[in-house]
Amino acid sequence: MSPRSQPSERQRRLGAELRKLRNRAGLSGDQAAVILDADRARISNIEAGRIDVSRNRLYKLLREYGCPDGPLFDGLMEMAQELGKGWWDEFRDAMGRNALDLAELESRSTAIRMHQPLFIPGMFQTEDYAREVILATDGQDHDHAERCVGFRMARQRVLDGDSPTTYHAVIHEAALRIRVGGLTVMRKQLLRLIEVARLPNVTVQIFPYEKGAYAAFSRPFVLFEAATPELNTVHLEHPLNSVFLGDGERIDEYAKMFERLTELALAPVDPQVTPESHDSRDSLSLIQHAMYEL
Known part of the structure; x- marks a missing residue:
């Protein structure tokens, strides 16, 4: 699936929060790509909200980024699960x-x-x-x-x-x-x-x-x-x-x-x-x- 040109606010926000957590963990985009067995472009697109990240992959990223269990972890997982339909x-x-x-x-x-x-x-x-x-x-x-x-x-x-x-x-x-x-x-x-x-x-x-x-x-x-x-x-x-x-x-x-x-x-x-x-x-x-x- 090609990257979307107009991500929703929820998609942009999820990506921005992942970027914050990655930077806080001191990891580069290339290192994050290794975690998902993907290329650097995929991490860039996820963090820009241009493509979705599955719950399994998000779970893996959050663990590697050191995000503890709690409201933030659950909130990000829920944002990834939502389809934006209503x-x-x-x-x-x-x-x-x-x-x-x-x-x-x-x-x-x-x-x-x-x-x-x-x-x-x-x-x-x-x-x-x-x-x-x-x-x-x-x-x-x-x-x-x-x-x-x-x-x-x-x-x-x-x-x-x-x-x-x-x-x-x-x-x-x-x-x-x-x-x-x-x-x-x-x-x-x-x-x-x-x-x-x-x-x-x-x-x-x-x-x-x-x-x-x-x-x-x-x-x-x-x-x-x-x-x-x-x-x-x-x-x-x-x-x-x-x-x-x-x-x-x-x-x-x-x-x-x-x-x-x-x-x-x-x-x-x-x-x-x-x-x-x-x-x-x-x-x-x-x-x-x-x-x-x-």
Whole structure:
């Protein structure tokens, strides 16, 4: 099988982690090739995610690289076993590689932390709000936009089911104020935000204007947590080409940034308090206030 030209994020990440372990063990690519009774080009392609590595061969490499039993060993073995197939395959005709990678990463994350400064996060959007955002930002034709809306709605399934993912979002107040669609679209969207925020696995905090220009307030990012910190990932949204980061130091930086955002943001929506009886200054009251000002 010839090397693939566009490996998925999972395939790239598995290869990158193998390269880290090989370098840490002080082994060259040629020495790794001897372990698998292969040539140097095969090791290069595995580490670039261009070809797959079987579980037996991966097991052999991990042992020779000195990777101990535990979450990292198990996590890498699981990544090699996964075929990258899932519900997102139904949308390959409409969505790019980056979007499909995002859905796959969401499906296998144990927890997700997000900062969004301008829009309600896609995981919380109504169909009407999502449609308006997609048409405004991507300029797609109607049929393609509908496929994109369907994809975004399907991604939301990680929030419910038998094993819902833990999700913590810090949303800037600007996202509550920017008019997306008409009044009806915005009112329904803010009501939906309150509804989702009441799920036991979801935490929503609003970052108010009065907290000023914190360093991250204009930069959307998502932290994906795996079973072991070594496999955590950061996703940076860019208009033309979003980026996935797997470097531990960079991930730590974004984790600290997120913690600072949670400290500056208002207290999260309390699922035990109904909107009608709420009068304290926190995230729920600010969402209510924005909704009633529409």
